Amino acid sequence: xxxxxxxxxxxxxxxxxxxxxxxxxxxxxxxxxxxxxxxxxxxxxxxxxxxxxxxxxxxxxxxxxxxxxxxxxxxxxxxxxxxxxxxxxxxxxxxxxxxxxxxxxxxxxxxxxxxxxxxxxxxxxxxxxxxxxxxxxxxxxxxxxxxxxxxxxxxxxxxxxxxxxxxxxxxxxxxxxxxxxxxxxxxxxxxxxxxxxxxxxxxxxxxxxxxxxxxxxxxxxxxxxxxxxxxxxxxxxxxxxxxxxxxxxxxxxxxxxxxxxxxxxxxxxxxxxxxxxxxxxxxxxxxxxxxxxxxxxxxxxxxxxxxxxxxxxxxxxxxxxxxxxxxxxxxxxxxxxxxxxxxxxxxxxxxxxxxxxxxxxxxxxxxxxxxxxxxxxxxxxxxxxxxxxxxxxxxxxxxxxxxxxxxxxxxxxxxxxxxxxxxxxxxxxxxxxxxxxxxxxxxxxxxxxxxxxxxxxxxxxxxxxxxxxxxxxxxxxxxxxxxxxxxxxxxxxxxxxxxxxxxxxxxxxxxxxxxxxxxxxxxxxxxxxxxxxxxxxxxxxxxxxxxxxxxxxxxxxxxxxxxxxxxxxxxxxxxxxxxxxxxxxxxxxxxxxxxxxxxxxxxxxxxxxxx
Numbered sequence: 384x385x386x387x388x389x390x391x392x393x394x395x396x397x398x399x400x401x402x403x404x405x406x407x408x409x410x411x412x413x414x415x416x417x418x419x420x421x422x423x424x425x426x427x428x429x430x431x432x433x434x435x436x437x438x439x440x441x442x443x444x445x446x447x448x449x450x451x452x453x454x455x456x457x458x459x460x461x462x463x464x465x466x467x468x469x470x471x472x473x474x475x476x477x478x479x480x481x482x483x484x485x486x487x488x489x490x491x492x493x494x495x496x497x498x499x500x501x502x503x504x505x506x507x508x509x510x511x512x513x514x515x516x517x518x519x520x521x522x523x524x525x526x527x528x529x530x531x532x533x534x535x536x537x538x539x540x541x542x543x544x545x546x547x548x549x550x551x552x553x554x555x556x557x558x559x560x561x562x563x564x565x566x567x568x569x570x571x572x573x574x575x576x577x578x579x580x581x582x583x584x585x586x587x588x589x590x591x592x593x594x595x596x597x598x599x600x601x602x603x604x605x606x607x608x609x610x611x612x613x614x615x616x617x618x619x620x621x622x623x624x625x626x627x628x629x630x631x632x633x634x635x636x637x638x639x640x641x642x643x644x645x646x647x648x649x650x651x652x653x654x655x656x657x658x659x660x661x662x663x664x665x666x667x668x669x670x671x672x673x674x675x676x677x678x679x680x681x682x683x684x685x686x687x688x689x690x691x692x693x694x695x696x697x698x699x700x701x702x703x704x705x706x707x708x709x710x711x712x713x714x715x716x717x718x719x720x721x722x723x724x725x726x727x728x729x730x731x732x733x734x735x736x737x738x739x740x741x742x743x744x745x746x747x748x749x750x751x752x753x754x755x756x757x758x759x760x761x762x763x764x765x766x767x768x769x770x771x772x773x774x775x776x777x778x779x780x781x782x783x784x785x786x787x788x789x790x791x792x793x794x795x796x797x798x799x800x801x802x803x804x805x806x807x808x809x810x811x812x813x814x815x816x817x818x819x820x821x822x823x824x825x826x827x828x829x830x831x832x833x834x835x836x837x838x839x840x841x842x843x844x845x846x847x848x849x850x851x852x853x854x855x856x857x858x859x860x861x862x863x864x865x866x867x868x869x870x871x872x873x874x875x876x877x878x879x880x881x882x883x884x885x886x887x888x889x890x891x892x893x894x895x896x897x898x899x900x901x902x903x904x905x906x907x908x909x910x911x912x913x914x915x916x917x918x919x920x921x922x923x924x925x926x927x928x929x930x931x932x933x934x935x936x937x938x939x940x941x942x943x944x945x946x947x948x949x950x951x952x953x954x955x956x957x958x959x960x961x962x963x964x965x966x967x968x969x970x971x972x973x974x975x976x977x978x979x980x981x982x983x984x985x986x987x988x989x990x991x992x993x994x
Contacts, residue, residue: 389425392417392610392623396426396580399606399621400536401433403578404446410603411578412569414591416824417610418808419584419748421628424462427451427538431471431493434536446578450494450535452501454544456480458724460698462495465727476500476510479694479877479902487511488524489531498545498565502869504528505568506849508860514973516856517963520942523856537572538580539565541724543741545870546590547837559837561870566597566838567846573603584748585741586808586824593836612809612822632806633815635751639763639803641794647734647766648677655732655762656682656715660708662730663717664746666738666778672988675717682715688726689719691990693880694898704728722749731758736778737767739785740792740827747805763805765793788830796821842866864961867912874905874912874960877976878928879938880984887929887936887978892947895938900976901984903927907992908977910960917960919953927992929978936978941970948978 389397396415403411417423431449453459456477463484466473473493474486477500486494487510500510507525508516515521545561572579581594586609599605607620614624642650647663647670655661656678663678665671668689679685684707686700707714708729716728723745729752735743743765751761767790772783796803804813804820813820849859863869877900881887905912909923921933929936934950937959949967951959958965959974966972984990 389429390422390628391625392608393422393426393429395621395623396608397429397433399608400430400578400580403604404434410573410576411606412573412598412603413578413580413606413608414594415580415582415608416586416808417582417584417608417623418632418806419744420632420752420806421584421610421625423540423582423584424451424465427462427493428466428469428471430536431466431473435472435492445534446536447534448489448492448494448531448536449538450489450496450501450532451538451540452496452498453540453724454498455721455724456497457721457726458540459495459497461727466493466495476504478875479897479900481694482897488527489535490527494531494535498539498561499868499870501532502564502568503863505532506846506859506863506869507854508856508863513860514940514963515942516860518942518971518973519857525856532572533575533577536578536580538582539569540582541584542581543583543585543587543590544724546587547834559839560842560866562837563839563842564846564869566594567843569594570598571850573598585744585827587741587831588828589831589834589836593838610808612804612807612813613811615810629807631753632751633804633813633818633820635759635761635806636818637747637751637761637763637802637805639765639793639797639805641737641765641767641790641797644768644770645766647674647736650764650766651678651715651734653681655734656685658713659732660713660730661715661732661734662722662728662746662749663715664722664733664735665717665719666736666780668719668989668992670736670778671717671719672991675988678715678717682713684712685715685717687717687988688721689989690721691901691903691992693901693984693989696986696989701726722746727752729753731760732762732764734764735766737765737786737790738777739781740789740823740830742781743789744805744823744827751806765790785830785834789826792826792830796826860963864963874910875902876905876908876910876960877901878903878908878979878990879976880979880990881981883981887948889931889936889948889950892945893938895946895975901979901990903990903992905960917957919957921953927979927983927990929980938975938978939967939972940975941972946975 427449434446459475459477463473463475471493472491474491475484476487476496503510507529509523509528512521512523516523545565547562569579609620610623612629663674668691671689675687686704728749730750733747733750735746747763771778775783777783777786801819801821804822808824809822880899908927909920911918924935931950934952935956937949937951939949940946955965964973
């Protein structure tokens with residue numbers, strides 16, 4: 384008997400997991416397709432409680448924890464906050480988060496982490512010891528996080544964000560890298576009998592077919608849990624037709640319009656800014672700053688959210704936004720894609736730049752959630768500008784072809800007098816209270832049907848080599864550095880924002896405060912990874928970073944954990960970035976962060992980078 388009533392789909396998922404824990408005679412892979420707002424995270428909370436209360440003392444059930452892996456640090460922070468509010472013993476691991484809540488070895492009963500951190504720990508390069516491993520100071524406690532992973536239920540949430548297709552053609556190598564890494568990890572986990580859950584709100588049938596082909600063997604128990612309003616019967620899938628969730632969602636009418644050749648601010652009326660609950664989503668930080676500055680004079684309560692905010696500012700801003708929504712005061716939030724997953728906010732109006740269907744589903748998932756608002760009519764306006772496609776890229780971020788097909792699909796549905804069911808998936812069209820609705824999952828299937836899923840066989844062989852037990856962590860780390868990372872298409876660098884009153888002087892010590900770090904892509908700082916070489920454009924870098932006489936201001940540390948400011952020439956900085964350590968004279972040092980110019984950080988819009 385559960386302590387609280389759960390949704391049908393969540394109850395079914397927990398039942399399947401518990402059944403496996405009781406017998407665990409085979410590997411387990413569960414694929415979960417449930418819509419946005421359904422509460423998939425509730426299953427993680429319940430399963431973690433189940434493990435702690437009923438199985439932690441049972442030596443016949445070798446599961447000690449739950450590790451919930453997500454794409455973004457925003458989602459990590461949101462899940463951690465909600466879990467701890469319930470009294471669960473949860474900790475987390477991601478870059479640029481409060482160190483007091485970090486669990487770099489994944490030992491605690493409930494862990495939330497980004498895929499970046501997870502892969503490093505999985506491949507025996509402990510996040511907590513990267514610098515000491517790189518410098519040779521330590522061999523690393525490599526098997527501790529690996530043990531934690533192998534004795535856990537591993538959940539990969541919103542895994543569709545690593546499926547190739549949405550990103551531009553120039554990033555196909557990146558896409559296949561992330562997708563290949565996910566495949567190799569899951570394959571190895573299943574081989575040794577570790578239970579794996581794949582969760583998504585945006586189905587990719589092409590990805591699911593590829594996973595079935597690669598993973599399914601006689602020793603693997605495969606379960607599909609899928610939401611379907613039509614409730615069709617299938618032998619191989621557990622179909623969830625939760626009317627208690629569907630009816631209130633369908634009663635919320637979402638009107639979708641595509642507006643061509645215009646800016647976001649031009650379709651944001653004064654009425655929406657002054658009297659409504661409006662979310663504006665852009666595809667780039669640069670556009671979000673421009674739109675924010677254009678609309679903030681018309682909106683009494685206007686906020687901006689993106690990845691280039693200090694941790695302190697980001698958390699304070701989210702708290703303020705929630706306070707305004709709880710008081711049901713009109714609000715305008717301008718955000719980038721960081722809003723797509725994990726930020727549990729609730730709006731009535733969405734005005735968004737055009738994007739592939741999977742991104743639109745997540746963005747529209749931020750309206751009509753029933754968290755703060757009880758309205759029944761919602762507005763979605765999608766701004767599409769064909770002129771913003773250049774070299775096959777839309778806004779330099781997404782595949783122009785996929786964005787075009789998404790927009791054409793929406794326009795075709797609207798031209799037939801129908802709307803889109805953005806909240807409720809179904810195998811058939813939905814006829815509800817006189818409304819004709821085309822389910823978003825059917826539209827997604829049509830759009831992605833022609834996508835090719837890349838798989839990097841060379842990388843796969845290298846990842847398999849990483850599993851060799853006698854391979855040292857330092858060697859694995861060297862390979863990862865040469866690859867430019869296992870997941871991302873760009874190196875993310877920490878940039879420290881000094882306080883206004885803080886003295887920044889070469890050779891001066893400081894009290895390092897991680898909450899003042901901002902993550903920035905290396906190329907936005909004039910730092911470019913060219914294969915195994917790193918090139919630094921001092922002129923570009925000096926627009927954002929403190930510099931003097933051709934040297935860049937950094938924060939360095941030594942093996943005695945002393946921390947200080949240091950101006951370093953670009954040759955030394957390149958070594959620090961490529962090796963994670965270097966010698967200054969006869970001193971072995973590691974890079975903690977770069978240092979921003981005080982004027983580069985705006986308290987309202989964050990770190991200003993216009994490269």
